[in-house]
Structure formats: C-alpha cells, structure tokens
Amino acid sequence: MIFNEDGIAYPDYQKTTAWMFRDPGAHDLAQWNYIKKIIKSSRVCLDFGGHVGTSAMRFSKVFDRVISFEPVPDLFECLQHNTKELENIEIHNLAIGDECKDVTIYINPENPGANVVESKATKDIIDSRWKNELRQNFVEQKPIQVKSVSIDSLELHSVDFIKMDTEGYNIEPLVGMKATLERCSPVIMMERGVPYDKKPETLLKSWGYHRAKTIVIDDIFVRKE
Numbered sequence: 001m002i003f004n005e006d007g008i009a010y011p012d013y014q015k016t017t018a019w020m021f022r023d024p025g026a027h028d029l030a031q032w033n034y035i036k037k038i039i040k041s042s043r044v045c046l047d048f049g050g051h052v053g054t055s056a057m058r059f060s061k062v063f064d065r066v067i068s069f070e071p072v073p074d075l076f077e078c079l080q081h082n083t084k085e086l087e088n089i090e091i092h093n094l095a096i097g098d099e100c101k102d103v104t105i106y107i108n109p110e111n112p113g114a115n116v117v118e119s120k121a122t123k124d125i126i127d128s129r130w131k132n133e134l135r136q137n138f139v140e141q142k143p144i145q146v147k148s149v150s151i152d153s154l155e156l157h158s159v160d161f162i163k164m165d166t167e168g169y170n171i172e173p174l175v176g177m178k179a180t181l182e183r184c185s186p187v188i189m190m191e192r193g194v195p196y197d198k199k200p201e202t203l204l205k206s207w208g209y210h211r212a213k214t215i216v217i218d219d220i221f222v223r224k225e
Contacts, residue, residue, distance in 0.1 A: 001078055004021050028216075038212065046151065048096045049070065050069055071103075075112060094147050096166070103147075109138060152180055164191060187222050189221075
C-alpha cells in the first residue's frame with residue numbers, strides 16, 4: 001500500500017499524480033451535496049464499488065450504517081485499512097450481481113477505480129482495452145474470478161441510499177435487488193456506462209423510479225410517491 005498526505009491507503013500501482021489520490025474529497029462532491037438534500041432518512045447506505053473507502057467514510061458521517069462492497073483484493077485491503085476505526089462501516093470483499101456466483105473482473109492497470117466486471121453491457125469497453133493488442137499493458141493484465149452476491153439475498157431493511165459505481169455493470173446488480181428496492185424505495189446514484197446504456201433507466205422506470213437529476217456521469221433516481 002501507499003498513502004496520500006491524509007494517510008489514506010491506496011494500492012501500490014495507484015498513480016500519485018492522479019486527482020483521486022491527491023484530492024479524494026472532491027470526488028462526486030456535487031452529487032453527494034445533492035443526495036443529502038433529497039434523502040428522506042439516513043439509516044442504511046449501500047456502497048457498490050467501495051474502492052479504498054473514501055466514499056464509505058463520507059457516507060458514515062451521515063448514515064447510521066454503511067455497507068460497502070469491493071471485489072478486488074488489493075482495493076479491499078485498502079478499504080479495510082482505511083475504515084477499520086469506523087464502527088458504522090461494514091465491508092465485504094464481494095461484487096454485486098443478480099445472484100450468488102463467481103464473476104470475471106478485469107483489473108485496470110492504469111486506474112484502480114475503473115475495474116470492469118464482464119457482462120453484455122461491458123463487452124465493448126473490455127474489447128477496446130483488455131483485448132486490444134495496441135494496449136499491451138491492458139492485454140498483459142489477466143482477469144480474475146471474484147465472488148458476487150445479490151442484495152436481495154441479504155434481506156436488508158431500511159436502505160435509504162445506494163451508490164452504484166460499477167463501470168457500466170448495472171443491469172445484474174439491479175435485477176438482484178428488485179425486492180429490496182420495492183421494500184425500501186432508496187435513492188439510487190448510478191454511474192453511467194461507456195457507451196451509455198439506456199436499459200438500466202428503462203428497468204428502473206418499470207419499477208416506479210424516475211431520473212431526478214444527472215450530475216457529470218451519474219444518474220440519480222428516486223421512486224415516485
């Protein structure tokens with residue numbers, strides 16, 4: 001691990017010139033300021049794509065309980081280190097999906113925050129990076145198998161907010177938490193995939209959600225009253 005000026009741990013291959021290393025507090029700040037205005041309660045927050053824990057630490061100042069999921073071992077080690085003193089943060093070395101199973105994830109050698117789970121929605125980005133002979137450093141980075149779990153299998157209650165930073169791998173996590181969404185009606189912040197895929201929004205609309213706002217590349221959804 002390496003550490004920034006604030007003592008936050010990152011994996012060894014993190015570029016120290018990256019803004020995420022130098023100023024993690026700026027990441028998704030506009031989105032977070034908007035979320036705080038529209039959430040109706042602050043009981044449970046789910047953090048998909050926990051990375052090294054900077055989002056979970058931010059959320060822990062507002063929510064009673066934060067449950068953070070990070071499937072990549074190197075990042076999970078940092079997440080564990082950075083949140084060990086915060087009793088209201090619970091962490092899991094798991095991906096989120098439509099069921100409990102193994103999934104394939106491609107590790108980004110240039111940006112630890114942009115790892116991609118293999119799916120139909122992420123095929124184009126995987127082909128353009130990890131299967132592109134012109135990008136040798138990506139080609140040499142072999143994918144790994146990680147465990148995934150569906151949110152519905154955890155039978156959670158009182159979920160008020162869900163952050164989805166899953167690099168376009170959105171449909172499977174949504175399918176796996178349909179019952180939780182119906183039960184809890186949380187606000188959802190979902191990062192758009194590249195290229196943009198309308199299917200997640202269409203699915204959420206069929207479940208009574210509408211897009212309240214888009215900030216940068218994050219869509220924020222709320223369930224209609």
